[in-house]
Amino acid sequence: MAAETAKTVGADWWRGAVIYQIYPRSFQDTTGDGIGDIKGITERLEHVASLGVDAIWLSPFFTSPMADMGYDVSDYCNVDPMFGTLADFDAMMTEAHRLGLKVIIDQVISHTSDRHPWFIESRASRTNPKADWYVWADPKPDGTAPTNWLSIFGGPGWEWDGVRKQYYMHNFLISQPDLNFHNPDVQDALLDTVRFWLDRGVDGFRLDTVNYYFHDRQLRNNPPMVYDTDGAGMETDTNPYSMQNHLYDKTQPENIGFLKRLRALLDTYDDRATVGEVGDGPRSLNTLALYTTGNDKLHMCYTFDLLGPAFSASYIRKVMQTVLDTVVNGWVCWAFSNHDVIRHVTRFIESPEEQDRVAKLSITLIASLRGSICLYQGEELGLTEAELSFEDLRDPYGIRFWPAFKGRDGCRTPMVWDHAKPHAGFTEGPKTWLPVPADHAARAVDAQEGVADSVLSHYRDALSFRKAHPSMIDGDMTFIETNQDLLAFLREKGGEKLLFVYNLTREAQNFTLPKRLGDVLPVSLPGFVSKLEGGVVKLDALEVFCARV
Structure with missing residues (x-):
């Protein structure tokens, strides 16, 4: 293979x-x-x-x-x-x-781990070669964090460091300090x-x-x-x-x-x-x-x-x-x-x-x-x-x-x-x-x-x-208006144009094919058996229809 x-x-x-x-x-x-x-x-x-x-x-x-x-x-x-x-x-x-x-x-x-050598050096002083490799900032006069930024993992997005006597920024865990990309x-x-x-x-x-x-x-x-x-x-x-x-x-x-x-x-x-x-x-x-x-x-x-x-x-x-x-x-x-x-x-x-x-x-x-x-x-x-x-x-x-x-x-x-x-x-x-x-x-x-x-x-x-269908890989996509809770669109590339109609509801739905599409030829889609009868697609619950236009 x-x-x-x-x-x-x-x-x-x-x-x-x-x-x-x-x-x-x-x-x-x-x-x-x-x-x-x-x-x-x-x-x-x-x-x-x-x-x-x-x-x-x-x-x-x-x-x-x-x-x-x-x-x-x-x-x-x-x-x-x-x-x-x-x-x-x-x-x-x-x-x-x-x-x-x-x-x-x-x-x-x-960000890195706080055990990365870069951060270990950065937090050691405000004057070392990597001092500005992370996002450090002084506290506000009352000692609180520099901004109101939050961490996705809960709590403030700043952590106090007693060595540098500054806060460092972390979008995630306290042990994941953010790198300073401005450097x-x-x-x-x-x-x-x-x-x-x-x-x-x-x-x-x-x-x-x-x-x-x-x-x-x-x-x-x-x-x-x-x-x-x-x-x-x-x-x-x-x-x-x-x-x-x-x-x-x-x-x-x-x-x-x-x-x-x-x-x-x-x-x-x-x-x-x-x-x-x-x-x-x-x-x-x-x-x-x-x-x-x-x-x-x-x-x-x-x-x-x-x-x-x-x-x-x-x-x-x-x-x-x-x-x-x-x-x-x-x-x-x-x-x-x-x-x-x-x-x-x-x-x-x-x-x-x-x-x-x-x-x-x-x-x-x-x-x-x-x-x-x-x-x-x-x-x-x-x-x-x-x-x-x-x-x-x-x-x-x-x-x-x-x-x-x-x-x-x-x-x-x-x-x-x-x-x-x-x-x-x-x-x-x-x-x-x-x-x-x-x-x-x-x-x-x-x-x-x-x-x-x-x-x-x-x-x-x-x-x-x-x-097997190039239009599905990187072809154009165009939506078709529907009156029900259906998803209908065309995928097209070169000479191939495929119509897809999805019923994502738990009830049977009908979809009337727009006349502008002309003749369509149903395509056998693995695992699905929707039907076309007289220009109307019959879709069971959680069903999909595919046709070549």
Whole structure:
């Protein structure tokens, strides 16, 4: 199955690519310590390639104290011993490339661990060579923090340091100090770490919190957030971070200059790509457009707009239309699930009986949208969010906000491979870092392999169907007006024009084909059997229709 799984060869391989996210500590353990490792990833790449994806994205595996599961880096150019060695990484990358898979790694450069040598030196004095490498500021006359900025992980976004007698900024944990991107030496050092992995042969980078790099030089306070009258998006009952309009602690205009520097570096290598994570509240899609338009910044970005509970035709159309209207020649990457959010099957279903149906409809839908796709490990099995007790939690965010919010551990439980083995084949050791739910084990890869109507088989069929139709990969997208809660659009490229009509409701719906479309020829879509009768599409609940126009 080697190189046949790769979508294209060339500089634009990322445009329309299907990217499979691997959370290393939960993919496959080969040492018996109950934590996944890089050798385990290598062992399981055949499964990933069999899905028909184009690339893998690895969540952080760098040297780290693991206060935030590796998103607190203490050495950007090495592998944490928990996961293996650089030699293990090189072997994994060789195997991925043999299978036709590109390799994208997480690059967490908005902040470091407080154990990074840079921060240890920076906090030692106000005059050392790295004194200005992090965001330091004097207290107000009354001793309080310099600004009202908040941490996403709860509490103020500033922490007092008794050695320097100053506050330092942290958007996340206290142990994750923010780097000062206004210092060009910081930018140079970070670009050197990117170059290290480019020289090692990685194909791209997923840029964590890409709009958090710069802060306001004047240290102005954020104003309160003003929501729509219906309170849409308001989550103040869980985290007060959402009560602020984050005008000054992130998404600063200087970020554009750094992204251009980063792109210029990547352009000196062949066929490399970036995908940025944009978390900017109501402005996220506009920020995405700004960061990807112009072919001189990021190749593509994703936002959290499809990572919430909304699964309706009107909402998806609103999000997609905003992108189509604002992104000129940039590119977007879509996902329904990742390591930071509740698994989408849990978010979208209204009853347990819908689990398989919603899982299949979701991959068919996202595969037909204009953009690239990120799939998260285990979603090809139709996994739901794991229910964990407080004692099982490892996520500092979940521990901080329990019980109002249960954290991110429920989507990070180990991958399930063999339903009959202890821990579903994830490890041969006595325990796992997070529990393996029994209902997950029942859906293990081996239990679904070769089963024609399984979620796993449907994922392969859906991605194969997408790959067979160029219009679905990077063709134009045009919406069609509907009177019901239906999602209807055209995908077009060259001589191919496909019509998709989705019924995301729990009731049967009819869709009358617009006369301007002329004759349409129904196309057999894997897993779905909607009907066309006299110019009317008959759609059952959670059904989709496809036709060639």
